[in-house]
Amino acid sequence: xxxxxxxxxxxxxxxxxxxxxxxxxxxxxxxxxxxxxxxxxxxxxxxxxxxxxxxxxxxxxxxxxxxxxxxxxxxxxxxxxxxxxxxxxxxxxxxxxxxxxxxxxxxxxxxxxxxxxxxxxxxxxxxxxxxxxxxxxxxxxxxxxxxxxxxxxxxxxxxxxxxxxxxxxxxxxxxxxxxxxxxxxxxxxxxxxxxxxxxxxxxxxxxxxxxxxxxxxxxxxxxxxxxxxxxxxxxxxxxxxxxxxxxxxxxxxxxxx
Numbered sequence: 001x002x003x004x005x006x007x008x009x010x011x012x013x014x015x016x017x018x019x020x021x022x023x024x025x026x027x028x029x030x031x032x033x034x035x036x037x038x039x040x041x042x043x044x045x046x047x048x049x050x051x052x053x054x055x056x057x058x059x060x061x062x063x064x065x066x067x068x069x070x071x072x073x074x075x076x077x078x079x080x081x082x083x084x085x086x087x088x089x090x091x092x093x094x095x096x097x098x099x100x101x102x103x104x105x106x107x108x109x110x111x112x113x114x115x116x117x118x119x120x121x122x123x124x125x126x127x128x129x130x131x132x133x134x135x136x137x138x139x140x141x142x143x144x145x146x147x148x149x150x151x152x153x154x155x156x157x158x159x160x161x162x163x164x165x166x167x168x169x170x171x172x173x174x175x176x177x178x179x180x181x182x183x184x185x186x187x188x189x190x191x192x193x194x195x196x197x198x199x200x201x202x203x204x205x206x207x208x209x210x211x212x213x214x215x216x217x218x219x220x221x222x223x224x225x226x227x228x229x230x231x232x233x234x235x236x237x238x239x240x241x242x243x244x245x246x247x248x249x250x251x252x253x254x255x256x257x
Contacts, residue, residue, distance in 0.1 A: 004077055011070045018062030025056050191253040196246050199224035206255040211248050
């Protein structure tokens with residue numbers, strides 16, 4: 001780069017000498033030629049040199065040679081600078097990649113510990129494993145409550161072995177509510193009271209069901225038949241469906257959303 005810096009003024013000086021010499025020759029030939037070469041070069045310089053080659057060949061070759069050398073030097077300089085910038089960019093990218101590879105996991109660029117990532121299921125509002133197990137036990141208890149009479153008689157032994165298991169599981173899942181009559185008189189915000197017979201018009205909606213024993217079930221209404229209502233709840237591994245006899249429903253609330 002130092003050599004290029006020295007060549008620029010040298011080529012400029014040589015070109016200036018050749019141009020002045022050519023202008024002097026043109027003015028000697030005719031003042032009009034002199035003015036044309038002075039103000040409209042290099043085009044008029046080429047025309048003058050062709051017309052009067054014998055007189056102008058030396059200053060013309062010096063002038064045009066220095067001009068061509070300057071153009072070539074400019075091209076070389078631009079290409080050299082471009083290659084150097086490209087090499088610097090690649091070196092900086094390599095250093096950044098090395099720093100990122102050496103960065104400990106779980107630490108950001110400033111060295112501060114990052115917060116542990118939340119499970120995707122928890123971010124989506126799913127239940128944790130303990131709540132999921134409780135939910136499955138509650139679903140099993142509800143299936144036993146809604147089973148036909150013959151199956152209830154066959155399951156009497158297991159029911160006696162764990163009295164009140166279904167109610168306790170459901171209570172742990174949903175909690176106790178005030179009496180159903182109070183809830184029907186004071187509807188929670190965002191819900192409206194719907195007759196159980198018209199539940200089929202609200203499939204896919206978020207609902208709240210208050211059973212006759214005072215327990216509450218919340219979820220999405222998956223299906224509504226003449227005898228049963230199906231309610232879905234989100235789990236970390238999927239969904240679980242409750243089936244509740246329509247006759248056990250005291251109050252049905254449907255969300256506006």
